[in-house]
Amino acid sequence: MDALKAAVRRCRAKLDKVNIADISGLEKLVANLPYEGDRLRFINLIAGLKIGLNQIGPDDILDATPGQKLAAFQFGYEGEVLKVVDQPIKPYEREKDIAMAALEAAIQNGIYVNEDLQATNVSPRVRDAFARLQTTMSSYTNIVQIGAGAQICSRYVQMEAEELSSSIAGMLIGHLESVFAALSQFQNWREYCENAYGLHLEPGSIKQLTESAARLVKHLRDIPTVDPAVSDALETVVSWVEDEEQPDKRDVLSLGRTLENIWSAVVKQTLSFAKDTLAATRKLVISAIAGGLLVYAATMVPIIAKIPGAQWIEIAYTYIKSVREKP
Numbered sequence: 651m652d653a654l655k656a657a658v659r660r661c662r663a664k665l666d667k668v669n670i671a672d673i674s675g676l677e678k679l680v681a682n683l684p685y686e687g688d689r690l691r692f693i694n695l696i697a698g699l700k701i702g703l704n705q706i707g708p709d710d711i712l713d714a715t716p717g718q719k720l721a722a723f724q725f726g727y728e729g730e731v732l733k734v735v736d737q738p739i740k741p742y743e744r745e746k747d748i749a750m751a752a753l754e755a756a757i758q759n760g761i762y763v764n765e766d767l768q769a770t771n772v773s774p775r776v777r778d779a780f781a782r783l784q785t786t787m788s789s790y791t792n793i794v795q796i797g798a799g800a801q802i803c804s805r806y807v808q809m810e811a812e813e814l815s816s817s818i819a820g821m822l823i824g825h826l827e828s829v830f831a832a833l834s835q836f837q838n839w840r841e842y843c844e845n846a847y848g849l850h851l852e853p854g855s856i857k858q859l860t861e862s863a864a865r866l867v868k869h870l871r872d873i874p875t876v877d878p879a880v881s882d883a884l885e886t887v888v889s890w891v892e893d894e895e896q897p898d899k900r901d902v903l904s905l906g907r908t909l910e911n912i913w914s915a916v917v918k919q920t921l922s923f924a925k926d927t928l929a930a931t932r933k934l935v936i937s938a939i940a941g942g943l944l945v946y947a948a949t950m951v952p953i954i955a956k957i958p959g960a961q962w963i964e965i966a967y968t969y970i971k972s973v974r975e976k977p
Contacts, residue, residue: 708921711969714962715917720838721907722794722890723883725915732915733877736791742837749835753787756825756832760784763825770818773810779803780822783829793839794904798890800829801898846903848958855953856902860892862949863909866942873942884908906957909950916940917966940970947971 718724718735726735741749764784767777783799786792807814807822814822833839851859863884870881887908890901920940944967951967954960 711966712918712921715914715921715966716959716962718911718914719907719959720794720842721911722792722798722887722904723908724911725880725883727915727919730875731877732875732880732912732919734879734883737793739790739793739836740838741835745835745837749832752828752832752835753790756828757784757787759825759828760787763821766821767818772814772818773806776803776806776810776822779806780825787829793833793836794842796829797833797839797842798901798904800826800833801900802890842903843900845958846898846900849899849903849906851902851906851953851956853896855956856891856897859905859909859950859953860888862946863888863905864892866946866950869942869945876942880912884912903957906954906960909954910957910960910963913943913954913963913966916943917970920970944971 718726720737724735724737725732727733739753760780760783764781767780779799779802783796783803786795786799803822804826807819807826811819867881867885867888870876870884871878887901887905891897891905894901917940947967951963955964
């Protein structure tokens, strides 16, 4: 590690004279690091140096950019417009019958629960939250949104426990237990929860990411190549986190993954279109499509990159930023 740090200092001291041999030497030292976290940190540094030497091009970035990941929202392009795309619930074959039966049972129970709520004096936010959960479940389009909706309902029930009669509270809690039991039958949801529980972001980083994402929402609304539903989606996941002193890790992952999915869609679209065009056209395209993300990238990207599997975003950001800044 000491030898590597010394080599990095030498490279940083002569950034305008770094050559391929210097980078190769760094790569050999990094390969011998025992800890993956340390390797990833230096790999990103090396990637930045390679970009500076034009050793990394659009194809390399495209290969490193993942597709859309399981999240509260996924995105794709229709022509030149970025839009939200559905995530149909697709249980694994071995779990399909049991999982879908459990979900159907929760949906049927939800019909009766929502009908009963209409005849009570529960607060509008509780009634609306359970109605939204029912709509989300009945759409069969997003397992993460079902989970998030159930979490919101659970928080509201806890906050208003003293105002609810024992019979109503029991009915609502029982319904939520059936929803979470159904979710637990889906491997995608179980893996999503495991990823969330393994997420380690400091409260300050979560706050910074949330505030930057909220500003990005407003910025995206002014970009004609971004469908309004994209801004609405990002605003939704921001709201799940910003009002909580200690947000649920699953909600934090929803925010981070939604941002990661936006970046993935934009990077793939931008570079797929731009790599075969003239340099001037490439710069214009990147400025128009990715410029909105770059405005807040310096704040958000280092935090998103801390999410397991999202380290690619730092290299993509460095590349797009470097291309955009070229004369």
